[in-house]
Amino acid sequence: MKNLALALSIFCISFCNAQNVYLSKVEKTNDNTDKFLYKKAESVTGAEYLGEIEVQGFSNDDAEVFSLIYKKAKEIGANTFSLKPFENIDGTPQPLNPANYRIALYYTPKENLAVQKGRLYVFASSDKDQKININKKDYVLAPRSYLTLDIIPGEIYTVSTKKLLGSTIKVQPKNNEENLYFQASSAKIKSDTSGTGGLNLKSGDIIGLEKSFAEFLSLIYSQNKP
Numbered sequence: 001m002k003n004l005a006l007a008l009s010i011f012c013i014s015f016c017n018a019q020n021v022y023l024s025k026v027e028k029t030n031d032n033t034d035k036f037l038y039k040k041a042e043s044v045t046g047a048e049y050l051g052e053i054e055v056q057g058f059s060n061d062d063a064e065v066f067s068l069i070y071k072k073a074k075e076i077g078a079n080t081f082s083l084k085p086f087e088n089i090d091g092t093p094q095p096l097n098p099a100n101y102r103i104a105l106y107y108t109p110k111e112n113l114a115v116q117k118g119r120l121y122v123f124a125s126s127d128k129d130q131k132i133n134i135n136k137k138d139y140v141l142a143p144r145s146y147l148t149l150d151i152i153p154g155e156i157y158t159v160s161t162k163k164l165l166g167s168t169i170k171v172q173p174k175n176n177e178e179n180l181y182f183q184a185s186s187a188k189i190k191s192d193t194s195g196t197g198g199l200n201l202k203s204g205d206i207i208g209l210e211k212s213f214a215e216f217l218s219l220i221y222s223q224n225k226p
Helices: 002-017 062-075 211-220
Strands: 020-026 048-056 080-083 100-107 119-123 130-134 137-141 145-150 157-160 168-171 180-184 199-203 206-209
Touching (some): 020 062, 062 211, 119 130, 119 211, 180 211
16 A cells, blocks of 8 residues: 555646647647747748747756657647737736747748847746856856847857856857857757757757757847846
8 A cells, every 4th residue: 555655646646747748729820841840030921820839847858848849849740839828807918938939930030030140148047046157258058048148240259157167168150140059058958960959959958059049048138248
């Protein structure tokens, strides 16, 4: 009986902590074969609403969450997304709750995509404060937050995690035609080279992020002002 009670207890705990990512609404589908899944800017026009995803339950593994969201989005042919906040009784949007949120899915023609260029993004980990140094200037990033800096073409950017055994990377953008995305973390994160929005360019505890995944993090993380 004790073993049965223990097993039931473990099951209940696992069930309560389980995360569910599902298509909560499908208005229509699109048969495009776009591999990317980018955040839709408010200024974008011509985006076709396809449906919604709801995420229930909290997880520190944001890469796995995004992988599930990506798969659901591609089931209906979405290539862009935006946050769809829950509303208060008075109609005002509620702050994002990382344990329960909704994402609206769209198909946006490539020529209508608003492309933000020339910025350096550095994301913290999901569970602890992160001290970093960028070009000899110190920053402290709270868990699930990020900062951005404008890129100056030709300038060398040195990013360090400020640890005895931490990592340091140097990048020198030749132009400002694209953004650079990194995450500073002491956690060991697996790379995903499938082209579906995973992680790559692993270098100790500073990890280069693929654009789709980075734009998802910018949706669910808070932006720090430098």
